[in-house]
Amino acid sequence: MRQITVILVYIVGMAFADVKSAFEATEIVPDALDNAPLKKMEVKYGGRAMNIGDDFTPTETKDIPEIHYEYESGCFYTLIKIDLDPPSRRTPKFREFQHWIVGNIPEDRISEGEVFSEYVGAAPPHDAGAHRYVFLVYKQPGKLNFNEKHLGDDRLDGRANFSAKKFAVKYQLGEPIAGNMYQAVWDDYVPIFYKHLGVSPSETFSETGIN
Protein backbone atom coordinates (compact mmCIF):
# COMPACT_ATOMS: atom_id res chain seq x y z
CA MET A 1 0.00 0.00 0.00
CA ARG A 2 2.75 2.44 0.94
CA GLN A 3 4.60 1.59 -2.26
CA ILE A 4 1.50 2.30 -4.31
CA THR A 5 1.11 5.66 -2.58
CA VAL A 6 4.72 6.52 -3.26
CA ILE A 7 4.30 5.61 -6.93
CA LEU A 8 1.09 7.66 -7.18
CA VAL A 9 2.71 10.72 -5.59
CA TYR A 10 5.58 10.31 -8.03
CA ILE A 11 3.26 10.08 -11.06
CA VAL A 12 1.21 13.10 -9.96
CA GLY A 13 4.45 14.99 -9.31
CA MET A 14 5.67 14.14 -12.81
CA ALA A 15 2.43 15.44 -14.33
CA PHE A 16 2.88 18.79 -12.55
CA ALA A 17 6.55 18.97 -13.50
CA ASP A 18 5.48 18.34 -17.10
CA VAL A 19 3.30 21.42 -17.40
CA LYS A 20 5.84 23.58 -15.58
CA SER A 21 8.79 22.43 -17.67
CA ALA A 22 6.81 22.71 -20.91
CA PHE A 23 5.72 26.27 -20.07
CA GLU A 24 9.32 27.15 -19.23
CA ALA A 25 10.80 25.40 -22.27
CA THR A 26 8.43 27.35 -24.54
CA GLU A 27 9.16 30.54 -22.52
CA ILE A 28 5.50 31.25 -21.79
CA VAL A 29 7.05 31.64 -18.38
CA PRO A 30 8.33 34.40 -18.28
CA ASP A 31 6.95 35.94 -21.53
CA ALA A 32 3.34 35.95 -20.29
CA LEU A 33 3.24 34.38 -16.83
CA ASP A 34 5.30 34.41 -13.65
CA ASN A 35 4.24 30.87 -12.76
CA ALA A 36 3.08 27.95 -14.87
CA PRO A 37 -0.33 26.47 -14.14
CA LEU A 38 -0.26 23.19 -12.25
CA LYS A 39 -2.42 21.24 -14.63
CA LYS A 40 -2.87 20.62 -18.30
CA MET A 41 -6.12 21.71 -19.91
CA GLU A 42 -7.56 19.24 -22.39
CA VAL A 43 -7.82 20.87 -25.80
CA LYS A 44 -9.03 19.02 -28.89
CA TYR A 45 -9.24 20.40 -32.41
CA GLY A 46 -11.32 18.19 -34.66
CA GLY A 47 -10.74 15.22 -32.40
CA ARG A 48 -6.95 15.72 -32.25
CA ALA A 49 -5.81 16.09 -28.64
CA MET A 50 -3.15 18.72 -27.91
CA ASN A 51 0.06 18.03 -26.05
CA ILE A 52 1.72 21.15 -24.72
CA GLY A 53 3.84 22.64 -27.49
CA ASP A 54 2.35 20.67 -30.41
CA ASP A 55 2.31 22.12 -33.90
CA PHE A 56 -1.13 22.76 -35.36
CA THR A 57 -1.94 24.52 -38.64
CA PRO A 58 -4.18 27.59 -39.02
CA THR A 59 -6.55 25.30 -40.98
CA GLU A 60 -6.76 22.88 -38.06
CA THR A 61 -7.43 25.63 -35.51
CA LYS A 62 -9.98 27.73 -37.37
CA ASP A 63 -12.94 26.43 -35.35
CA ILE A 64 -13.52 26.46 -31.59
CA PRO A 65 -11.82 23.49 -29.94
CA GLU A 66 -13.33 21.15 -27.38
CA ILE A 67 -12.02 22.01 -23.92
CA HIS A 68 -12.09 20.31 -20.54
CA TYR A 69 -10.39 21.04 -17.24
CA GLU A 70 -10.82 19.98 -13.66
CA TYR A 71 -13.42 22.16 -12.00
CA GLU A 72 -15.09 22.44 -8.64
CA SER A 73 -18.79 21.96 -8.65
CA GLY A 74 -20.78 25.23 -8.69
CA CYS A 75 -17.72 27.41 -9.45
CA PHE A 76 -17.15 29.90 -12.28
CA TYR A 77 -14.14 30.08 -14.56
CA THR A 78 -12.49 32.44 -17.05
CA LEU A 79 -10.90 31.08 -20.23
CA ILE A 80 -8.25 33.03 -22.11
CA LYS A 81 -6.52 32.21 -25.38
CA ILE A 82 -3.71 34.52 -26.47
CA ASP A 83 -1.04 34.79 -29.13
CA LEU A 84 2.29 35.77 -27.58
CA ASP A 85 4.09 36.60 -30.80
CA PRO A 86 2.38 39.21 -32.95
CA PRO A 87 3.71 39.94 -35.45
CA SER A 88 6.72 37.66 -34.78
CA ARG A 89 8.34 35.98 -31.82
CA ARG A 90 11.51 37.96 -32.43
CA THR A 91 9.68 41.31 -32.42
CA PRO A 92 6.43 40.77 -30.51
CA LYS A 93 5.56 44.44 -30.34
CA PHE A 94 1.81 43.82 -30.09
CA ARG A 95 2.03 41.08 -27.46
CA GLU A 96 -0.40 39.74 -26.30
CA PHE A 97 -3.10 39.35 -28.92
CA GLN A 98 -6.51 38.22 -27.63
CA HIS A 99 -7.90 35.20 -29.43
CA TRP A 100 -10.70 34.20 -27.13
CA ILE A 101 -11.91 35.42 -23.74
CA VAL A 102 -14.87 33.94 -21.96
CA GLY A 103 -15.86 34.73 -18.37
CA ASN A 104 -18.42 33.40 -15.91
CA ILE A 105 -18.15 29.88 -17.31
CA PRO A 106 -20.17 27.56 -15.09
CA GLU A 107 -17.82 24.64 -14.37
CA ASP A 108 -16.39 23.68 -17.78
CA ARG A 109 -19.44 24.50 -19.87
CA ILE A 110 -17.69 27.09 -22.06
CA SER A 111 -20.72 27.63 -24.29
CA GLU A 112 -22.68 28.93 -21.29
CA GLY A 113 -20.08 31.60 -20.40
CA GLU A 114 -20.03 35.31 -21.31
CA VAL A 115 -17.94 35.86 -24.44
CA PHE A 116 -15.88 39.06 -24.53
CA SER A 117 -13.56 38.22 -27.42
CA GLU A 118 -15.04 35.82 -29.88
CA TYR A 119 -12.83 32.96 -30.93
CA VAL A 120 -10.33 33.38 -33.75
CA GLY A 121 -7.85 30.75 -34.90
CA ALA A 122 -4.15 31.07 -35.62
CA ALA A 123 -3.25 33.42 -38.49
CA PRO A 124 0.49 34.13 -38.27
CA PRO A 125 2.00 36.22 -41.07
CA HIS A 126 3.85 34.54 -43.90
CA ASP A 127 7.56 34.10 -43.07
CA ALA A 128 7.04 35.30 -39.49
CA GLY A 129 8.02 31.92 -38.07
CA ALA A 130 5.99 30.06 -35.46
CA HIS A 131 3.71 31.88 -33.05
CA ARG A 132 2.85 30.52 -29.61
CA TYR A 133 -0.86 30.25 -28.80
CA VAL A 134 -1.67 29.77 -25.15
CA PHE A 135 -4.82 28.57 -23.40
CA LEU A 136 -5.31 29.49 -19.75
CA VAL A 137 -8.15 28.90 -17.36
CA TYR A 138 -8.65 30.77 -14.08
CA LYS A 139 -10.97 29.96 -11.23
CA GLN A 140 -13.08 33.01 -10.38
CA PRO A 141 -13.75 34.04 -6.79
CA GLY A 142 -17.47 33.93 -7.70
CA LYS A 143 -19.73 35.15 -10.47
CA LEU A 144 -18.25 38.47 -11.68
CA ASN A 145 -19.46 41.69 -13.27
CA PHE A 146 -16.96 42.06 -16.07
CA ASN A 147 -16.44 45.46 -17.57
CA GLU A 148 -15.17 44.35 -20.99
CA LYS A 149 -16.02 45.25 -24.57
CA HIS A 150 -17.48 42.58 -26.78
CA LEU A 151 -15.13 41.92 -29.69
CA GLY A 152 -16.66 40.03 -32.59
CA ASP A 153 -14.79 37.55 -34.76
CA ASP A 154 -15.36 39.83 -37.76
CA ARG A 155 -12.80 42.42 -36.66
CA LEU A 156 -9.45 42.40 -34.99
CA ASP A 157 -9.04 45.88 -33.56
CA GLY A 158 -9.05 46.14 -29.79
CA ARG A 159 -7.33 42.78 -29.41
CA ALA A 160 -3.66 43.80 -29.44
CA ASN A 161 -1.48 44.72 -26.45
CA PHE A 162 -3.52 42.63 -24.07
CA SER A 163 -2.09 41.20 -20.85
CA ALA A 164 -3.58 38.07 -19.32
CA LYS A 165 -1.57 38.82 -16.19
CA LYS A 166 -3.12 42.28 -15.81
CA PHE A 167 -6.58 40.94 -16.63
CA ALA A 168 -6.17 38.36 -13.86
CA VAL A 169 -5.09 41.04 -11.39
CA LYS A 170 -8.00 43.32 -12.38
CA TYR A 171 -10.56 40.61 -11.61
CA GLN A 172 -8.64 38.91 -8.78
CA LEU A 173 -8.41 35.62 -10.61
CA GLY A 174 -5.08 34.57 -9.12
CA GLU A 175 -2.86 32.25 -11.14
CA PRO A 176 -4.24 30.09 -13.96
CA ILE A 177 -5.21 26.65 -12.71
CA ALA A 178 -4.67 24.89 -16.03
CA GLY A 179 -3.17 25.60 -19.43
CA ASN A 180 -2.05 24.29 -22.78
CA MET A 181 -0.35 25.71 -25.86
CA TYR A 182 0.32 25.07 -29.51
CA GLN A 183 2.50 26.64 -32.16
CA ALA A 184 1.52 27.46 -35.69
CA VAL A 185 3.10 28.83 -38.84
CA TRP A 186 1.36 30.34 -41.88
CA ASP A 187 -0.66 28.13 -44.18
CA ASP A 188 -3.05 28.85 -47.02
CA TYR A 189 -6.00 29.29 -44.68
CA VAL A 190 -4.47 32.60 -43.43
CA PRO A 191 -5.33 34.63 -46.57
CA ILE A 192 -8.86 33.19 -46.48
CA PHE A 193 -9.17 34.34 -42.87
CA TYR A 194 -8.12 37.90 -43.80
CA LYS A 195 -10.45 37.92 -46.78
CA HIS A 196 -13.32 37.10 -44.42
CA LEU A 197 -12.35 40.16 -42.37
CA GLY A 198 -12.21 42.32 -45.47
CA VAL A 199 -8.67 43.54 -44.76
CA SER A 200 -5.30 42.77 -46.22
CA PRO A 201 -2.77 41.28 -43.81
CA SER A 202 -0.31 44.15 -44.37
CA GLU A 203 -2.96 46.70 -43.44
CA THR A 204 -3.77 44.78 -40.32
CA PHE A 205 -0.16 44.17 -39.31
CA SER A 206 0.63 47.84 -39.41
CA GLU A 207 -2.41 48.86 -37.39
CA THR A 208 -3.00 46.17 -34.84
CA GLY A 209 -0.24 43.67 -35.49
CA ILE A 210 -2.45 40.72 -36.03
CA ASN A 211 -0.95 37.56 -35.54
Ligand SMILES: *[C@@H]1O[C@H](CO)[C@@H](O)[C@H](O)[C@H]1NC(C)=O
Ligand atom coordinates in the same frame (compact mmCIF):
# COMPACT_ATOMS: atom_id res chain seq x y z
C1 LIG B 1 0.53 48.45 -29.00
O1 LIG B 1 1.80 48.77 -28.47
C2 LIG B 1 2.73 49.25 -29.45
C3 LIG B 1 4.05 49.51 -28.77
O2 LIG B 1 4.46 48.47 -27.99
C4 LIG B 1 2.20 50.51 -30.09
O3 LIG B 1 3.09 50.93 -31.10
C5 LIG B 1 0.83 50.27 -30.69
O4 LIG B 1 0.28 51.47 -31.14
C6 LIG B 1 -0.11 49.64 -29.66
N1 LIG B 1 -1.32 49.25 -30.39
C7 LIG B 1 -2.54 49.41 -29.91
C8 LIG B 1 -3.65 48.95 -30.79
O5 LIG B 1 -2.74 49.90 -28.81
